[in-house]
Amino acid sequence: MGLFEKLKASLSKTSAFLREGIDRALRPGAIGPESFEEIEALLIQVDVGVKAAGEIVEEVKERLKREKIQDPGRLVSLIEEKVAAILSTTSKPLRVSDSPPTVYLLVGVNGSGKTTTAAKLAYRWTSQGKTAIAAACDTFRAAAAEQLEVWSRRVGMEIIKHQEGSDPAAVAFDAAHAALARRKDLLVVDTAGRLHTKKNLMEELRKVVRVIAREIPGAPHEILLVIDGTTGQNGLIQARVFTEAVGVTGVVLTKLDGSAKGGIAVAIAGELGLPIKLVGVGEGLDDLKDFDPAGFAKALFAGDRSDQV
Amino acid sequence: MPFEGLTQKLSDIFKKLRGKGKLTEADVDAALREVRLSLLEADVNYKVVKEFISNIRQRAVGEEVLSSLTPAQQVIKIVYEELAAIMGKDVRRLDLTGSPPAVILLLGLQGSGKTTTAGKIALLLKKQGKHVMCVSCDVWRPAAQRQLEIVAQKAGAGFFTLGGDSKAEDIARAGIAQARRQGYDVVILDTAGRLQIDEDMMEEARRIASVSEPQEKILVVDAMTGQEACKVAQVFDEKVGISGIILTKVDSDARGGAALSVVKVTGKPILFASTGEKIEDFEVFHPDRMASRILGMGDVLTLIEKAQEAIDEEKAREFERKLRKNQFTLDDFLEQMRDMRKMGSIGDILRMIPGFSRAKLDIDVDPKDWTRVEAIIQSMTKEERRRPEIIDGSRKKRIAKGSGTSVQDVNRLLKKFSEARKMMSRLSSMDKAGKFPF
Numbered sequence: 001m002g003l004f005e006k007l008k009a010s011l012s013k014t015s016a017f018l019r020e021g022i023d024r025a026l027r028p029g030a031i032g033p034e035s036f037e038e039i040e041a042l043l044i045q046v047d048v049g050v051k052a053a054g055e056i057v058e059e060v061k062e063r064l065k066r067e068k069i070q071d072p073g074r075l076v077s078l079i080e081e082k083v084a085a086i087l088s089t090t091s092k093p094l095r096v097s098d099s100p101p102t103v104y105l106l107v108g109v110n111g112s113g114k115t116t117t118a119a120k121l122a123y124r125w126t127s128q129g130k131t132a133i134a135a136a137c138d139t140f141r142a143a144a145a146e147q148l149e150v151w152s153r154r155v156g157m158e159i160i161k162h163q164e165g166s167d168p169a170a171v172a173f174d175a176a177h178a179a180l181a182r183r184k185d186l187l188v189v190d191t192a193g194r195l196h197t198k199k200n201l202m203e204e205l206r207k208v209v210r211v212i213a214r215e216i217p218g219a220p221h222e223i224l225l226v227i228d229g230t231t232g233q234n235g236l237i238q239a240r241v242f243t244e245a246v247g248v249t250g251v252v253l254t255k256l257d258g259s260a261k262g263g264i265a266v267a268i269a270g271e272l273g274l275p276i277k278l279v280g281v282g283e284g285l286d287d288l289k290d291f292d293p294a295g296f297a298k299a300l301f302a303g304d305r306s307d308q309v
Numbered sequence: 310m311p312f313e314g315l316t317q318k319l320s321d322i323f324k325k326l327r328g329k330g331k332l333t334e335a336d337v338d339a340a341l342r343e344v345r346l347s348l349l350e351a352d353v354n355y356k357v358v359k360e361f362i363s364n365i366r367q368r369a370v371g372e373e374v375l376s377s378l379t380p381a382q383q384v385i386k387i388v389y390e391e392l393a394a395i396m397g398k399d400v401r402r403l404d405l406t407g408s409p410p411a412v413i414l415l416l417g418l419q420g421s422g423k424t425t426t427a428g429k430i431a432l433l434l435k436k437q438g439k440h441v442m443c444v445s446c447d448v449w450r451p452a453a454q455r456q457l458e459i460v461a462q463k464a465g466a467g468f469f470t471l472g473g474d475s476k477a478e479d480i481a482r483a484g485i486a487q488a489r490r491q492g493y494d495v496v497i498l499d500t501a502g503r504l505q506i507d508e509d510m511m512e513e514a515r516r517i518a519s520v521s522e523p524q525e526k527i528l529v530v531d532a533m534t535g536q537e538a539c540k541v542a543q544v545f546d547e548k549v550g551i552s553g554i555i556l557t558k559v560d561s562d563a564r565g566g567a568a569l570s571v572v573k574v575t576g577k578p579i580l581f582a583s584t585g586e587k588i589e590d591f592e593v594f595h596p597d598r599m600a601s602r603i604l605g606m607g608d609v610l611t612l613i614e615k616a617q618e619a620i621d622e623e624k625a626r627e628f629e630r631k632l633r634k635n636q637f638t639l640d641d642f643l644e645q646m647r648d649m650r651k652m653g654s655i656g657d658i659l660r661m662i663p664g665f666s667r668a669k670l671d672i673d674v675d676p677k678d679w680t681r682v683e684a685i686i687q688s689m690t691k692e693e694r695r696r697p698e699i700i701d702g703s704r705k706k707r708i709a710k711g712s713g714t715s716v717q718d719v720n721r722l723l724k725k726f727s728e729a730r731k732m733m734s735r736l737s738s739m740d741k742a743g744k745f746p747f
Binding site for chain 1: 418537
């Protein structure tokens with residue numbers, strides 16, 4: 001299955017909900033100011049966020065007036081275009097350093113999927129013959145390092161780990177040196193899950209970043225916030241707080257194969273200007289994909305159009 | 310603080326309402342419209358909100374409320390009661406009846422916190438004198454079994470799993486058999502995270518449930534999931550059957566959608582709330598107290614329970630005696646601080662006190678500060694701890710050196726202590742009942 005098919009399948013509930021709702025809002029004889037309010041509410045309900053939803057509806061209204069569009073069917077594609085535009089203004093590919101190692105740091109709340117993402121990310125490199133090393137900076141959760149170690153074996157990368165309870169910055173330090181000494185192409189740093197509401201844990205994270213930046217100039221090349229796609233609106237708050245704390249450079253949306261509503265991608269890009277870099281669409285090693293704004297927008301509004309084909 | 314955003318909004322709305330002496334139906338309607346919006350924004354299920362608002366409206370616009378002397382108070386009281394009602398009203402405890410071992414099956418999505426929760430339940434039951442065994446049926450996630458083993462050890466519980474290519478249901482069966490032989494009271498079955506739409510994995514969950522015949526089939530839900538939790542719970546209930554819910558990561562700023570929707574939508578009670586990373590950060594879910602916290606009215610009951618749990622009664626009495634005789638020493642100070650730490654962070658504690666819950670608090674003490682205080686006191690001689698007034702300049706230097714801190718740190722601590730001592734002697738002379746100063 002191609003990426004678009006996968007996305008379409010995983011966002012099918014959302015898109016069906018949107019299509020149905022939009023059709024209801026635009027049923028003959030009911031079109032008016034209230035239709036737009038309804039559409040706005042629909043968008044908010046799929047986690048697009050109050051601000052982005054307002055923006056989308058305003059622009060669509062504007063264009064309807066300006067371009068004198070009569071056909072309500074065109075409305076969906078206008079919304080879709082606007083969503084794609086929001087998503088692509090911030091869209092950027094993953095940064096790769098000219099002088100290896102490229103360093104990616106993964107941060108996020110508990111249970112968002114950082115360790116699994118670290119492995120899948122490394123696999124994108126090792127499967128192309130590049131070398132990778134992992135830093136097990138989650139020294140808090142029981143057996144977190146062991147989890148990463150099992151993954152490392154599977155994807156063929158080395159791993160630097162310390163004992164449970166040790167200083168994550170010390171692990172980062174050792175890993176940075178190992179990556180340099182062993183001339184690795186990629187260093188992927190996995191960190192402990194932390195709720196964005198915990199100040200001292202954010203301080204700990206800043207220290208990890210400082211150590212990496214000091215030992216490898218220019219690093220980390222990406223600080224990726226891993227967000228559970230099923231989280232919904234709280235993802236926006238997470239993105240805001242983590243960005244303030246450590247300067248997140250991009251977002252990985254995981255678990256999009258589940259019941260994720262997906263609109264959160266629009267909220268993050270629209271409200272925070274933060275690029276979505278990767279999406280996790282399945283449990284397989286190669287199910288971590290580059291984010292494609294247009295494809296994502298299309299999948300979000302794909303609905304079930306089989307009857308129209 | 311759970312549901313901080315919602316709390317903020319609701320208290321703003323009520324402040325406006327309180328500002329009015331008399332209330333008209335229109336005033337109530339305007340306030341309810343705002344309540345409705347803030348609930349929707351908090352990701353509470355649409356139908357739940359609708360019913361909630363209409364219930365309140367029905368009760369609030371009656372003659373009795375509007376013509377009472379404190380109409381705003383009455384309206385808030387109604388909101389509080391309805392809020393508690395949608396979260397389940399009464400506390401639902403774990404059902405561990407039947408011939409032992411009682412089996413608790415934990416289910417949920419990936420990353421919702423099942424393994425950590427297993428350890429937390431184990432500790433809670435352990436404190437009630439039960440012998441608990443944790444069984445890892447997670448044959449999928451790397452090192453999941455090892456994680457449960459460590460967590461179980463921390464909780465003082467037994468652990469069981471099978472290696473190799475064992476099937477999850479075989480592990481469950483063997484674990485329960487082993488627990489029965491060894492006389493355990495409770496078995497907690499941890500399972501792999503699964504998506505509710507993953508048919509194969511849901512089938513596995515069904516097989517585990519059918520061989521283990523659990524008393525409780527509990528869905529572990531991440532509070533940040535919002536009302537999506539309802540759909541997840543519904544599907545799990547349809548396919549495997551669940552008896553209750555545990556909410557995790559409630560210490561985040563989750564907006565409340567899960568807590569406020571899931572009971573009403575699924576008809577399943579919330580049994581516990583997990584409120585932090587540490588194994589003891591786990592509470593029985595009290596709908597009324599949660600309602601009170603959401604409305605910014607604090608939660609003194611939970612605070613008292615936490616204090617009781619953290620503080621040994623014998624010690625408290627000894628402490629009280631010392632207080633009365635004004636013999637409070639630095640050793641006692643250290644001990645008291647240790648007890649406080651067991652209850653959670655200062656911020657968490659304060660937020661449970663009415664009036665503080667709405668304040669923006671930024672006073673959480675860095676754990677490292679605690680360690681510093683501990684180090685300083687432990688670097689003192691016994692005599693110095695008993696009679697801090699003998700600590701002069703050269704002693705301070707020695708203490709600072711010994712604890713790896715500075716003389717200023719020592720001074721600061723001594724000042725804090727003398728203030729605490731003064732306050733306590735005042736308290737004990739004021740309050741002859743000599744209750745613990747909470």
